[in-house]
Amino acid sequence: MLDKEQCPDCKRINEVLSRVGDRWSVLVVISLAQYGTLRFNELKRNLGISQRMLSLTLKELERDGLVNRTYHPTIPPKVEYNLTEMGQSFREPVNTLGHWALANLNKIDAARETYDENIGS
Numbered sequence: 001m002l003d004k005e006q007c008p009d010c011k012r013i014n015e016v017l018s019r020v021g022d023r024w025s026v027l028v029v030i031s032l033a034q035y036g037t038l039r040f041n042e043l044k045r046n047l048g049i050s051q052r053m054l055s056l057t058l059k060e061l062e063r064d065g066l067v068n069r070t071y072h073p074t075i076p077p078k079v080e081y082n083l084t085e086m087g088q089s090f091r092e093p094v095n096t097l098g099h100w101a102l103a104n105l106n107k108i109d110a111a112r113e114t115y116d117e118n119i120g121s
Contacts, residue, residue, distance in 0.1 A: 028067070
């Protein structure tokens with residue numbers, strides 16, 4: 001393990017990982033990577049996420065420079081989201097993580113079952 005003296009940037013790395021490692025952030029990036037530009041309700045429907053959580057997640061992703069928000073002053077107003085250039089560069093690590101999760105679901109389930117059985121003993 002690295003201590004603070006060995007890793008002066010660990011705090012900053014933690015800040016970034018908090019955002020990009022967040023479950024909803026990852027799923028938003030995957031969805032936008034797969035479908036391109038999406039409206040708020042399309043994202044909400046695709047992810048099964050609450051309106052409040054999606055709004056907070058999109059604001060943080062926009063703040064961090066991973067997502068573009070485009071407002072169209074129509075009636076009713078139309079807001080679209082897509083990945084920025086930096087968000088596009090995040091596609092590969094997220095895709096790799098998603099494939100890893102899918103490839104290991106059975107192993108994870110088995111490990112959880114074994115753990116739960118041992119704890120229950």
